[in-house]
Amino acid sequence: MNSFAKLADLEPLPIWTDVLSRVVQGEHITMAVVELAPNSIVPEHQHPNEQLGIVLKGSMLFTIGGEQRELTVGDTYSIPGNVPHNVIAGAGGAVVVDIFSPVRADWAQLDPLAPRPPAWP
Secondary structure, X not given: OOOOOOHHHOOOEEEEOOEEEEEEEOOOOEEEEEEEOOOOEEEEEOXXXXXXXXXXXXXXXXXXXXXXXXXXXXXXXXXOOXXXXXXXXXXXXXXXXXXXXXXXXXXXXXOOOOOOOXXXX
């Protein structure tokens, strides 16, 4: 295992349509820098993983367990496991950091896309 990596060297994973994730995987947690294209949609879903996040760039309309908020740079969110949530990215898109526990083992089946520069920093 390599302890260090540049964000640009992490292969992007297509999580949803127009939503890419660059993943740093630990033994018990997953960290992901997620890039959402302008007006992209993460449909309502849920997973057993607890999820924490922060908005680094842009904005998004986030719904967690029926509660909806417009999030911008510096805003954080916390999603307990198995709680339904969805996102609509703002007109300029968004970049967020998501932390999951336990690891997002389901993402291991995704085929990485060709390398490309990250949308952040």
